[in-house]
Amino acid sequence: MSSSKRPPDLKDETRSIHTGRGGADHFGVVNTPVYRASTILHPTLESLEANAMPFSYGRRGTPIHRSLEETITALEGGARTVLCNSGLNASALAIMSVCNAGDHLLMVDSVYGPTRNFCDRMLKRFGVETEYFDPSLKGDIAELFRPNTKAVYCESPGSLTFEIQDIPAIAAAAHSKNISVLLDNTWGTPIFFKAIQHGVDLSIQAATKYICGHADVMLGYVTANHSHAKRLSETHGDAGFYVSGDDAFLALRGIRTLPVRLARHYENALRVAQWLQTQSAIEKVLYPPLPSDSGHAIWARDFTGACGLMGVELQADINLSALFNSLKLFGIGYSWGGFESLIVPAHLEQRNTPFSSKGPLIRLHIGLEDSSDLINDLDMALKSAMGTL
Numbered sequence: 001m002s003s004s005k006r007p008p009d010l011k012d013e014t015r016s017i018h019t020g021r022g023g024a025d026h027f028g029v030v031n032t033p034v035y036r037a038s039t040i041l042h043p044t045l046e047s048l049e050a051n052a053m054p055f056s057y058g059r060r061g062t063p064i065h066r067s068l069e070e071t072i073t074a075l076e077g078g079a080r081t082v083l084c085n086s087g088l089n090a091s092a093l094a095i096m097s098v099c100n101a102g103d104h105l106l107m108v109d110s111v112y113g114p115t116r117n118f119c120d121r122m123l124k125r126f127g128v129e130t131e132y133f134d135p136s137l138k139g140d141i142a143e144l145f146r147p148n149t150k151a152v153y154c155e156s157p158g159s160l161t162f163e164i165q166d167i168p169a170i171a172a173a174a175h176s177k178n179i180s181v182l183l184d185n186t187w188g189t190p191i192f193f194k195a196i197q198h199g200v201d202l203s204i205q206a207a208t209k210y211i212c213g214h215a216d217v218m219l220g221y222v223t224a225n226h227s228h229a230k231r232l233s234e235t236h237g238d239a240g241f242y243v244s245g246d247d248a249f250l251a252l253r254g255i256r257t258l259p260v261r262l263a264r265h266y267e268n269a270l271r272v273a274q275w276l277q278t279q280s281a282i283e284k285v286l287y288p289p290l291p292s293d294s295g296h297a298i299w300a301r302d303f304t305g306a307c308g309l310m311g312v313e314l315q316a317d318i319n320l321s322a323l324f325n326s327l328k329l330f331g332i333g334y335s336w337g338g339f340e341s342l343i344v345p346a347h348l349e350q351r352n353t354p355f356s357s358k359g360p361l362i363r364l365h366i367g368l369e370d371s372s373d374l375i376n377d378l379d380m381a382l383k384s385a386m387g388t389l
């Protein structure tokens with residue numbers, strides 16, 4: 001595999017192109033092909049008993065799975081990556097691989113809603129207690145530690161409300177008590193935030209979003225550092241997690257263009273965010289690269305860029321239906337990270353920590369369109385929503 005020839009100091013743009021390509025093993029074909037497999041045949045009984053083939057069974061992975069895992073592990077700077085059939089499923093796996101019955105889990109209060117449901121319903125049934133913490137806590141999270149606290153789960157910035165967390169400070173506090181640190185790094189991506197370098201033990205990604213990047217695949221993964229690799233891999237195998245070879249292929253295809261797509265999402269989103277800030281219909285833009293954002297200092301210290309997802313607080317008197325329904329280029333729908341721009345209302349009913357907002361909160365995903373076209377679309381829709389059109 002080309003990885004054995006890979007110099008250690010390659011930049012992500014190069015790594016994302018040159019890692020995980022088994023050319024010589026596949027007749028010179030550039031991309032690792034999809035093998036459709038359940039059974040792997042052995043030439044002899046002895047080979048079967050010794051498990052001597054490079055692949056053992058379809059569920060445990062084929063060459064395309066290994067190529068994808070290898071590429072992700074290189075970008076994440078981790079020890080081991082396992083693939084999951086959705087981002088949510090990756091969050092669940094990461095938690096299941098560290099928590100036992102009787103344990104206490106500290107979960108950030110700004111977490112993605114479905115992850116919260118997993119904790120409140122399923123984890124609870126298995127005897128794990130979840131406590132939600134204020135996303136602004138740093139090293140002072142230590143005040144919430146109990147003798148049975150097993151893990152701190154972070155998401156930075158938070159879903160819908162975009163608070164940036166101080167991951168190095170939280171990790172330092174947690175590790176001093178042997179507590180694991182899990183992070184949903186979907187917004188930061190393995191390109192813009194190096195989770196493991198910043199002290200995270202299990203880096204979780206909804207690969208459905210930017211990794212796949214084309215709104216056509218559901219996929220997730222978890223990358224572990226050395227200390228967490230064995231347990232993660234074992235839990236993944238024991239619970240029978242499996243991703244189709246076709247979906248793994250599409251994810252790897254997505255990674256080949258991930259850094260260039262993200263650079264354009266960042267450029268477009270920053271331009272749209274700066275323009276939105278000047279609009280009278282807008283109360284506040286929640287986007288960490290803006291100097292006015294409450295998380296800007298930590299973002300500037302820890303991240304090397306930003307994706308296309310932001311929150312927008314609108315003026316109280318805005319007509320939300322008029323805004324949404326007059327947009328021509330922004331699709332109304334969930335998920336994000338694809339090539340196209342999207343808008344959804346943000347609902348914060350599940351949250352405990354107070355969030356003050358004068359008007360309605362929405363979430364925008366800025367896609368790869370021309371940013372002037374997007375601004376013109378928003379301008380027209382905001383005017384109609386304020387009754388000035």
Ligand SMILES: *Cc1c(COP(=O)(O)O)cnc(C)c1O
Nearest residue numbers: 086087088112184186206208219
């Ligand atoms: C979408 C999302 C997930 C879940 O990913 P799916 O692939 O849709 O299951 C998890 N975390 C965050 C932050 C997300 O935005």
